[in-house]
Amino acid sequence: MAKLMAPGGTRRMAFSVLEAGADTVYVGVRGWSRRGSDTELTDGEVQDLCKAARAQGKHVRVVLNTMPSSAEVPLLLKKVDMYAGWGVTGFMISDIGSMVQVRSHFPDITIHVSVGAGLSNALEVKFYHELGASVVILPYRMGIEDVRAIKRSLDVGLEVFLFRTENLDGIVCPGKCTMSSYFSSNRWIDNEGKDYFYGSANRGGDCLRVCQVGWEATADDRDIDGKFGLKGNPRLWLQELSDYIQAGVDYFKVPGRDRSDELVRDIVCFYRKVVDDLQAFPADEVTAHYVPELQELKKRWASERRQRDDRLVTRAKE
Numbered sequence: 001m002a003k004l005m006a007p008g009g010t011r012r013m014a015f016s017v018l019e020a021g022a023d024t025v026y027v028g029v030r031g032w033s034r035r036g037s038d039t040e041l042t043d044g045e046v047q048d049l050c051k052a053a054r055a056q057g058k059h060v061r062v063v064l065n066t067m068p069s070s071a072e073v074p075l076l077l078k079k080v081d082m083y084a085g086w087g088v089t090g091f092m093i094s095d096i097g098s099m100v101q102v103r104s105h106f107p108d109i110t111i112h113v114s115v116g117a118g119l120s121n122a123l124e125v126k127f128y129h130e131l132g133a134s135v136v137i138l139p140y141r142m143g144i145e146d147v148r149a150i151k152r153s154l155d156v157g158l159e160v161f162l163f164r165t166e167n168l169d170g171i172v173c174p175g176k177c178t179m180s181s182y183f184s185s186n187r188w189i190d191n192e193g194k195d196y197f198y199g200s201a202n203r204g205g206d207c208l209r210v211c212q213v214g215w216e217a218t219a220d221d222r223d224i225d226g227k228f229g230l231k232g233n234p235r236l237w238l239q240e241l242s243d244y245i246q247a248g249v250d251y252f253k254v255p256g257r258d259r260s261d262e263l264v265r266d267i268v269c270f271y272r273k274v275v276d277d278l279q280a281f282p283a284d285e286v287t288a289h290y291v292p293e294l295q296e297l298k299k300r301w302a303s304e305r306r307q308r309d310d311r312l313v314t315r316a317k318e
């Protein structure tokens with residue numbers, strides 16, 4: 001049965017998505033996920049969440065998908081040890097070396113290959129599976145045919161985002177992008193020894209989303225007409241969900257760590273109903289029935305995105 005994986009961008013969001021029907025909640029922890037600290041939890045909050053999830057028979061995943069320096073790897077492994085002791089049952093990791101270390105220290109833990117690993121094709125999925133990964137999170141430009149082909153040839157878990165661009169395009173590859181780093185050089189080290197680079201998602205200092213603003217270009221002193229974006233604008237989706245369930249996707253991932261608690265809770269409620277219905281009655285009529293509700297959620301998503309982009313622009317200028 002496909003499971004619903006939902007974000008816990010705040011303590012309140014993390015608890016409410018479990019109540020709303022998520023099977024598993026994923027949370028970033030300060031400095032170690034590809035998002036800013038305003039969408040990450042403290043260690044104390046993770047510990048409380050583990051207790052609540054266990055009481056409901058649900059799971060917590062911790063996102064550790066920055067690229068650690070050699071000096072930070074022992075700290076990362078110490079944190080994995082601590083979180084696993086509190087009942088965290090899996091981790092989302094990008095760094096290959098850390099992945100191998102976590103697998104050798106914790107043979108039974110679930111390891112998700114983060115989308116931050118920047119994988120592009122089925123051969124890379126095979127590579128990570130051989131390294132010991134349990135689940136691979138597919139970038140949204142890999143579609144249903146990729147899922148079917150991977151499931152036919154490998155016994156690996158697959159996780160698919162519930163948002164994607166309309167035509168599965170993607171000029172920029174998540175995890176292999178360093179554009180944002182060029183717009184900021186603010187750096188600091190916390191009291192545990194974690195090194196932060198503001199503006200670099202890969203190093204745990206958040207990303208300024210420079211791919212999503214309109215760019216103006218000049219070539220040979222000549223302006224090129226119009227503004228263009230470097231990356232598509234992903235949206236929540238429904239069409240083909242039944243096919244993905246039939247193809248054996250293990251986790252559907254709700255996005256939105258940086259959205260409001262209320263919107264994310266409502267998205268989880270929505271997809272809980274849809275996934276349960278489609279698992280019981282795989283049919284296009286079921287999908288069609290949910291389209292109006294999805295449109296409303298998409299409008300709220302777009303409105304919050306505009307507010308978030310305004311905040312990012314303000315922060316980038318500071």
Ligand code: SF4
Nearest residue numbers: 172177207209210211
């Ligand atoms: S600039 Fe865009 S593509 Fe690059 S890391 Fe940030 S969100 Fe991802």
